[in-house]
Amino acid sequence: MMRESNFVCINCGNRVKELFKKYSNILKTTHCGKCLQIADKYIEFEEFIILIDALLLDSCAFRHIIYNGDFKLYWKVSLVVLFLESFALCRQKVTNPKNAVLHVHEKGFYTYTLQNIGDYLLMTILLLIITTAVGINWMKKTGLRSFALTIFKVVLISNLSKFFLLPILVWRNNTTVYGRRLHHILVMGHHFFSLVLAYEAIGATRTGLRWFAMTLVVLAFVLKEYTKQFSTFLLEVNVT
Numbered sequence: 001m002m003r004e005s006n007f008v009c010i011n012c013g014n015r016v017k018e019l020f021k022k023y024s025n026i027l028k029t030t031h032c033g034k035c036l037q038i039a040d041k042y043i044e045f046e047e048f049i050i051l052i053d054a055l056l057l058d059s060c061a062f063r064h065i066i067y068n069g070d071f072k073l074y075w076k077v078s079l080v081v082l083f084l085e086s087f088a089l090c091r092q093k094v095t096n097p098k099n100a101v102l103h104v105h106e107k108g109f110y111t112y113t114l115q116n117i118g119d120y121l122l123m124t125i126l127l128l129i130i131t132t133a134v135g136i137n138w139m140k141k142t143g144l145r146s147f148a149l150t151i152f153k154v155v156l157i158s159n160l161s162k163f164f165l166l167p168i169l170v171w172r173n174n175t176t177v178y179g180r181r182l183h184h185i186l187v188m189g190h191h192f193f194s195l196v197l198a199y200e201a202i203g204a205t206r207t208g209l210r211w212f213a214m215t216l217v218v219l220a221f222v223l224k225e226y227t228k229q230f231s232t233f234l235l236e237v238n239v240t
Helices: 047-055 059-068 072-092 106-134 136-142 144-170 177-201 207-239
Strands: 020-023 026-029
Touching (some): 047 144, 059 177, 072 106, 106 144, 106 207, 136 144, 144 177
């Protein structure tokens, strides 16, 4: 259970003492003192519904997952997404889609898994540097450990977009090379917007610097993707 000081209103991001009050056998949701709305409606929702809202890029769902919810489930989901993305990368390099499953080598799968872990860590480090540069006061208030954990959660949540790689794995034999590339571009576009919106949802920077911070996040994403493509090229040379 999180400490009360860590709860936030999912609508405006304002800190709240509690999300609900208990009267006998009845739980009543509390209202935010700033925006006067229900502090967190998702405490009454199933985790599956919250996950769907996060995939629909709902900032309220992002705030609930990061601050108010039990993140244990999302650690497990992130692990599944990591393996899914690694498997998708392996199949993407197979020249004959009909025999793709048979040609996914164990060595290549583990190599791409390590690459994706490095990708997650690189993005986390870049966001930590950006946030420290433009939101040092926020880091001092939350503490270094909580600060780093929050940023890492942002990265993990944005990677939930990789769930949309699943259709191309299932129906890869029934589409063209152009269709597979277009699908991958759309997934990466969703991943990009998910990262930007999840980072914006935590409110780590002052309002006056928010657009500047968002610009730096975009540049960090581009740098991360360039690094990923370069590392993928090196892996292909070594693995093949």
